Amino acid sequence: MKKQEFIFGIHAVESVLKHSPERILELFLMQGRLDERVAPLIQLAREYGISMPQTSRKVLDEKAGSTQHQGVVARVKPAKALTEHDLDDLLDKQDTPFLLILDGVTDPHNLGACLRNADAAGVHGIIVPKDNSVSLTATVSKVACGAAETVPLFQVTNLARSMRHLQEKGVWIIGTAGEADCDLYQAQLKGPLAIAMGAEGKGLRRLSRECCDTLVSIPMAGSVSSLNVSVATGICLFEAVRQRLG
Numbered sequence: 001m002k003k004q005e006f007i008f009g010i011h012a013v014e015s016v017l018k019h020s021p022e023r024i025l026e027l028f029l030m031q032g033r034l035d036e037r038v039a040p041l042i043q044l045a046r047e048y049g050i051s052m053p054q055t056s057r058k059v060l061d062e063k064a065g066s067t068q069h070q071g072v073v074a075r076v077k078p079a080k081a082l083t084e085h086d087l088d089d090l091l092d093k094q095d096t097p098f099l100l101i102l103d104g105v106t107d108p109h110n111l112g113a114c115l116r117n118a119d120a121a122g123v124h125g126i127i128v129p130k131d132n133s134v135s136l137t138a139t140v141s142k143v144a145c146g147a148a149e150t151v152p153l154f155q156v157t158n159l160a161r162s163m164r165h166l167q168e169k170g171v172w173i174i175g176t177a178g179e180a181d182c183d184l185y186q187a188q189l190k191g192p193l194a195i196a197m198g199a200e201g202k203g204l205r206r207l208s209r210e211c212c213d214t215l216v217s218i219p220m221a222g223s224v225s226s227l228n229v230s231v232a233t234g235i236c237l238f239e240a241v242r243q244r245l246g
């Protein structure tokens with residue numbers, strides 16, 4: 001297991017400072033980047049006694065592996081990986097779980113955007129297969145805008161088995177596929193629920209589809225055949241939110 005990694009961008013770093021400051025080993029700031037957007041972050045880091053070396057843009061670019069760091073890069077201990085056991089703990093605690101399943105999303109921008117959507121929709125956790133999925137990389141955290149620290153991501157060894165386990169615990173699983181006959185807006189999305197989204201290229205795998213209680217589609221008016229997975233996730237989650245609040 002890696003001993004350290006880097007998280008970059010104001011929102012991503014601020015979220016680690018707020019939710020798990022003990023992970024931060026060092027906070028690198030760009031020389032001359034001590035403006036008001038960074039001030040709350042510096043204040044928090046001071047309170048936790050975190051060292052804040054100032055350095056050049058070039059060094060930050062190298063540490064982040066990106067130029068999108070907004071002058072802020074944190075060297076952190078990797079977050080604890082959550083597994084099926086942690087998922088069980090969550091199911092024991094939540095009377096009405098609201099979960100998202102991502103079956104093999106590989107693009108870090110998509111996972112980051114799904115985390116951001118999930119946080120905004122009040123999702124209790126995201127379940128992904130351990131293999132063939134992108135993990136919580138620095139780019140995912142940056143795109144998630146802080147949601148990588150707030151939405152638990154459970155990495156399971158066998159997704160189909162975990163889906164069946166969810167069903168045994170009373171969770172209704174709605175799968176999504178463009179060709180499904182049932183319309184998302186006719187589906188019942190109240191109660192213990194998991195919404196399953198497919199991968200960018202292939203959609204939901206056959207076994208994952210078979211584990212869904214029902215499949216729904218988002219009606220498409222134009223000529224494209226499908227939506228980007230993070231866009232589709234946002235639509236499905238917020239239709240569920242609308243129904244659950246109603």
Ligand SMILES: C[S@@+](CC[C@H](N)C(=O)[O-])C[C@H]1O[C@@H](n2cnc3c(N)ncnc32)[C@H](O)[C@@H]1O
Pocket residue numbers: 176177178179196197198199200201202203204216217218219220225226227228229230232233
């Ligand atoms: C880019 S699409 C995958 C397209 C893939 N060729 C397929 O046949 O499913 C990625 C995921 O977004 C969701 N999605 C995209 N468009 C959708 C739609 N119109 N209705 C339901 N889900 C959709 C599904 O979860 C899908 O697996």
